[in-house]
Amino acid sequence: MNRFRQALTLFFDYFKIGLFTFGGGYAMLSLIEKTFVEKRKLITEEEFLDITTIAESTPGVIAINSATYIGYKALGFIGSLLSTVAVSLPSFLIILLISIFYESFSEIAVIQHILKGLSIAIIFLIFRAGLNLFKIEKKNVITLIITSLAFISVLIIKYFRLSFSTIYIILIGGFITLLSYLIRLLIERRKKK
Amino acid sequence: MIYLTLFYTFFIVGLFTFGGGYAMIPLLEEKVLSNNWLLEDEFLKMVAISESTPGPVAINMATFVGYKVSGVLGSFFATLGVILPSFIIILLIVTLLRKLLDKPVVKNILSGFQAVVIGLIFGTAVWFIYKNLFSITNSQLAIEWTSVIIFGSISLLTILYKLIFKKKMSPYLIIVLGGVLGLIVFSVL
Structure with a gap:
């Protein structure tokens, strides 16, 4: 019974977090800290920092990463499943509702004007997101070269309508850093001899 | 089978996202346009709606595109697809692989992925500025x-x-x- 109640609390905590955060995973992290570190005392401050690092450095949706992690800490596999479903459910239902009315709404001239304005705000936000990530990145010569190459390749691919997936660019970037790491390792070993 | 395509596409997008909702945009745009699911200006409006409604942006975008392509079931499979890579990866990390993340090799590869994504985001932003x-x-x-x-x-x-x-x-x-x-x-x- 106690476990059942815990599961229920976890579900509703995460449902609330999903319902009340605007702007995605990063915005969600502070609410997660408040709820699970301060209020529920489910995880410690160190664990929270660990979750943040893991959620940011592993692939995937940050909100889901942190929900899976905290859910697992609280109640094992069932916990991770519950919190993942709970954090996704509000979004899913709200967007479904909007989608159903979207087609008929989006034809109204006033709505079209607002949407066009929103799109331009999004372009601004995408640019700012790039800047933010660039600022917090641990920079070195290799990563700077990779970032610039990726930047140029996107523009070339789009301008000439080439069919070269960005997945390959991501993999090539990973390969280059791996290679440079191995070369540095080799050089250091030579020096030691 | 459209549901499978939606699931698979969003699974790949989820798997190659490093650093939150915006990091997803370059790859998602590529997939959505090449599958003819949305036009370029529709894509930006979709992102705008996903950003301005509550919840994880990735889930919002998956639900929106999924619904547009094939209704409620479509949005279900797209959302499931985008969630699953995160879910599996984190489960693996908490249960078995926590130490793997501290290995210099892994750290280096991950930093390479991240460096690419930053370039991709800038490139996509500049492209959108040029087009709009x-x-x-x-x-x-x-x-x-x-x-x-x-x-x-x-x-x-x-x-x-x-x-x-x-x-x-x-x-x-x-x-x-x-x-x-x-x-x-x-x-x-």
């Missing part, structure tokens, strides 16, 4: 003044906001600003 703030008529580059006015005003206001309040304007406020400016500028001009 300019137009090409008779192979002559012309400026779309209405869009430039909105973009310029947003840039200016965020800078002013930062100077006055000493903190960044929240994305949500920027989106509201975009909507209001769009309403004014496109209705007047």
Whole structure:
């Protein structure tokens, strides 16, 4: 019974977090800290920092990463499943509702004007997101070269309508850093001899 | 089988996302356009709606695109697809692989992925600026003044906001600003 109640609390905590955060995973992290570190005392401050690092450095949706992690800490596999479903459910239902009315709404001239304005705000936000990530990145010569190459390749691919997936660019970037790491390792070993 | 395509596509997008909702945009745009699920201007509107509604942006985008392509079931499979890579990876990490993340080799590869994603985001942003703030008529580059006015005003206001309040304007406020400016500028001009 106690476990059942815990599961229920976890579900509703995460449902609330999903319902009340605007702007995605990063915005969600502070609410997660408040709820699970301060209020529920489910995880410690160190664990929270660990979750943040893991959620940011592993692939995937940050909100889901942190929900899976905290859910697992609280109640094992069932916990991770519950919190993942709970954090996704509000979004899913709200967007479904909007989608159903979207087609008929989006034809109204006033709505079209607002949407066009929103799109331009999004372009601004995408640019700012790039800047933010660039600022917090641990920079070195290799990563700077990779970032610039990726930047140029996107523009070339789009301008000439080439069919070269960005997945390959991501993999090539990973390969280059791996290679440079191995070369540095080799050089250091030579020096030691 | 459209549900399988949706699931698979969003699984790949989820798997190759490093660093939150915006990091997803370059790859998602590529997939959505190449599958003819949305047009380029529809894509930006979809992102705008996903950003301005509560919840994880990735889930919002998956649900929206999924519904557009094939209704409620479509949105279910797209959302499931985008969630699953995160879920599996984190489960593996908490149960078995926590130490793997501290290995220099892994750290290096991950930093390489991240470096690419930053470049991709910048590239995509610049491409969107080029496509939306300019137009090409008779192979002559012309400026779309209405869009430039909105973009310029947003840039200016965020800078002013930062100077006055000493903190960044929240994305949500920027989106509201975009909507209001769009309403004014496109209705007047």
